[in-house]
Amino acid sequence: MTGSRPARLGALLACLLALAFGLAQAVQLDSRVFEIARQLRCPVCTSESVADSSVELAQQMRQIIKDQLEAGRSEREILAYFQQRYGDWILLDPPKRGIHLVVWVLAGAAVVVGAGALAVVGRRWVGRSRQPIAVDPADLERVRAELQGLETDPDAPEAGLR
């Protein structure tokens, strides 16, 4: 339920604390019900699945799932039943079409880009180690001269070696 913020927060809290006060139905639900319920979003507590939510609407939805399972419907048919009434939104794993496709495309693109970047960067860095570092010939000469100086003059200060 939308409305003022206190009301919305109240609803969120209710989602955490709701219980079937009053006459609880004698509902025996087996694990198949929960497996299907886990794929449906609770319409009231939208961050929980129908399996986890304890609000009345979710309980009713679980009852409906149970009745339909007993009537022989398949998981797909039951999910479609709720999809007809609530839209793609009710499925926690909505079909990858329309707006829902975008997030998957982005995720996939990120993988491709990341892998590509790693390949490019990796190749460049490995290549770099094979190239000798370009050194100014004048610097090389200087080093050679100083080293020679050290070999001939043992008393020269060791500053260069530090």
Add this chain to the structure above:
Amino acid sequence: MKRQGLLLTVLAVALLGGLFAYGLLRGEPDRDIPTALKGKPAPAFELPVHEHYVNQFGETLSLEELEGRPLVVNFWASWCAPCYDEAPVLQAYWERYEDTGVVFVGVQTQDRGKRAEGRAFIDLFGLSFPNVVDDDSAVSVDWGLFGVPETFFVSRDGVVLDKHVGPVTPQVLDAQLAALLR
């Protein structure tokens, strides 16, 4: 590299900052969430009627009985605070529009076993349009409810035209009823 990096940073921050500013500012508007039922026939129901209306409508009221008339179907519950805000508005509009052929139907839902509280709610606001009881919330699910209050607008042909989530306001009712009666 420096220039690019700086530009990239500023751009990223601007985008993110804008996004979050939007998030802060939008608050919680009562938006008309598109319903999956839009344009489809309203799901049938037959529900027991609150005692106030038994004389007029019998023990149960079904959608079939109301065929051919535009409908305003309002879902409420006794624990729902905004429902208390919208009930007087609905009653006022019912009194105005009763003779135009529109039928207002209130459905008490997600309120298992709370018929007495429902009666108290009706008494409190003196609601004179029919109210029925959806004890096990099955009709709620059929109509794709996300919570209460939600109000559906059904055409004469029994097709759901629109849905309003949250308490109805005079502006909403003006617009929707105009569309219904067209």
Add this chain to the structure above:
Amino acid sequence: MQLELGVVGSAAAFLAFAVALYGAVAGVLGASRRDPRLVTSARLSAVAGFLVATVAIVVMESALLTDDFSVSYVAQHSRISSPVWVKVVTLWAALEGSILLWAWLLSGYTALVAAVAALSPLRPWAIAVMQGVQTFFFFVLAFLANPFKVLPNPPLDGPGPNELLQNHWMMAVHPVLMYLGFVGLTVPFAYAMAALITRRPGAEWMVLTRRWTLAGWGFLSAAIVAGGWWSYEVLGWGGYWAWDPVENVSLMPWLTATAFVHSVQVQERRHMLKPWNVALILTTFALSVLGTFLTRSGVVSSVHAFGSGPVGPAFLAFFVIVVLVSFGLLAARWEDVKDRAELDSLVSREGAMLGVNVLFLALAFAVLLGTLFPLVVEAISGDRVTVGPPFFDQVTLPIWMLVLLLMGIGPLLPWRKAEEQSLRSNLAWMLAGLVVAGGLAWALGVRKLYPALTVGLAGYNVVSLGLLLAGALVPRMRLAKRPALQVLRSYAHENRRRVGSMVVHFAVVVIAVGVAFSAGYRVDEQVRLDIGGSAEFEGYTLTATELFVDPTAARVSAGVLVEVRSGDRFVTTLRPRINVFPGSNRGIPTPAVLYRPSHDLYLSLNSNVAPGTTFVVLRVVKSPLVTWIWVGGALLALGTAYALGGSTRRVAARVSVPAAAAREA
């Protein structure tokens, strides 16, 4: 004249703000002008700031414990009849108090850095940055969300904190751990900023902050696992992670921090990846600021959020400033930071570390994308979409598998370039481990892909750890001619980082197996039990023997005694119940859990319990191997603590270690 606690508290908050502001300014001026007096003054102010903040904490706790309802926070969130521990934790149970806790911990870390951190040109800047962050938090505390406001007409009693936060002792632990983690990661951020400002972006700062980073990471890891366990014990649906936005924002900095902990080793050894490391730590801090923003602004709806108020825009502004300044500075100093990265081969320890980074960054991106996507869509088109657990699971699970794969081979790869012969033989052993473990699982009935694959990768990783240990110990045993245990002890003592990381990696494997099986093979049912009646569930016989009511000063519990039998053997009596706290008429269903190594039996009440109730409806869940997650989490914390004991310097004693042993180090 009686001084109101509220006045003292407000004064303390304001003073803390002033001191932090002074410290930041003095630190910046002193560091840029190289004025030792100002620098010392800033250091002292860090310590002073901590003392002032402590006064604020003490004042609040006193107000809570003495039921002083003239203090607005106490009036809004505390209650006379709450037990003492609840009053203590009420400090962080709501928005304003949580900011106070965060700010206090931050001031504590800053004081600690000021007191014990090694002298370096970076230190004054780092302290200044931390005091800058403190300035923000104390500003919010003192001016926007002051919990110390004095109420002229104090109420006689208050509502008490949110019932869910009173229901479990973990409330005393998880938030503190979480903040210790987030705040701890401020230290490497501050040093990174200092390095950028002083144009000394070398490895210096990473070495200096290694311990702080690891400690912060350790606290964050522990907090995330503890949070999962808390959800498990309290929320009633037998789960521990829901990919809720607030959970996600605590995970994201952890992911980038994990990447950082690994790539910083490449920095230490090979002196490369500097820009990457700096960017990583800046991102980690930015993500933690983003986390506090999202949790306190109401922008995303979550059952964990604190709600909103004037605080939201302030945190958004802070986030924008932090990202602009830190990344802007990085861009401006890019020439100083960039280094020449070169690899001898991708098949090496460096390559593996790079791989780790890519994988964890991919995970962080996926989580960020999923968390923000609904907001983006709403901003653009107004549509409401939600991204639920299936998206996160489907996208992240393959990446987790790759992480496990890399975790096994990475530590075995030498630096620079792997030698083909030993690599091949190691891989052969590890793949054998994978096949054997996976095959064994398959043979024992594990048919689902991810659990089987996880078991296989667990075997692979165990073999890898064995090879690591053997490679380290066998040469030592041969050369020192001492028994294995002694060698192990001295090795463990000398190589705390290495051994610590082995323990942590092993813990990750344990957690992975626990998650895979508890998610993949969980069985939920809802059963109705008449009082005195029984039901069968997964090999157990559950008998509801009687109702009970258990009133204590803190709360009233009403529940049902359920005897659990396995076959004929009595196992235990579980007491799922509903807790009602004073000040509220809402009951909190509180589950009862039977912990066993192989699986948990989890019972939660789904119906009301009142005198005269003849039956109960229970939600029963069997989760295999769920305990392994908590055990793994504890192991991870222990491993981290052990690694922290090691020295950052290459110990001189290494010289005496025989060459053969040195080769694999």
